[in-house]
Amino acid sequence: MKIRVTKTFQYEGKEYEEGQKVDLPDSVGRSVLEKGFGKKIEEETPTIESIEEPEEERKKPPEWKRKIWISEDRNLSVSIWPPGGKFNSPSVTLEENRRDDSGNWESDRIYLPTGSALLALSAHLQSAWEEIQEIKTGEKN
Incomplete structure (x- = not known):
């Protein structure tokens, strides 16, 4: 116990x-x-939010970052973080930031794969975009 x-x-x-x-x-x-x-102490299911990174790791800025604004109240960013802490190679994150009903910003971060699965994910995202374009233009029934 x-x-x-x-x-x-x-x-x-x-x-x-x-x-x-x-x-x-x-x-x-x-x-x-x-x-x-x-x-x-009640058993907790670990979540991304509950995983604490060491103080020195949190202060390192990403080596590369791109942000896409979806609306004035929501954006997505992809970042590449340097190796360190629990990761012995660079890591990639996808973060969603959004404003709640009270006007406060909330965010969720997920770690993406860094190997060939990242490349496959990007190909799937491009395919999804192409599919949406076909649907919009009425080429798809």
């Missing part, structure tokens, strides 16, 4: 301090919760 320690305690000769996140056997975890020495 995953617990966040709220009051320092000892278990099997080891001291657990306030603020620590620990994984304890279920029976011990229940006892810690009952005695008020900790709070259960």
Whole structure:
């Protein structure tokens, strides 16, 4: 059971301090919760937003970036980031920025493949554009 320690305690000769996140056997975890020495940590599904990059990695600017404005309240950008941190080769991101109903900007970022799959993705995007053009001109039924 995953617990966040709220009051320092000892278990099997080891001291657990306030603020620590620990994984304890279920029976011990229940006892810690009952005695008020900790709070259960709910399992989270990791998302892109919850993955923290080291401070020094966040400060590096992208090596290449292109932004496309969809409207005054929405844009997309593609960036190439230098190797570093958890990536030992350059990485590519696609980021959507949009203004919410309150006027605040929100963004979502996804990491794209960097090998031949990136080339295949670009070919599919071009094919989609060509398909849309055919539909618009009425050539497609």
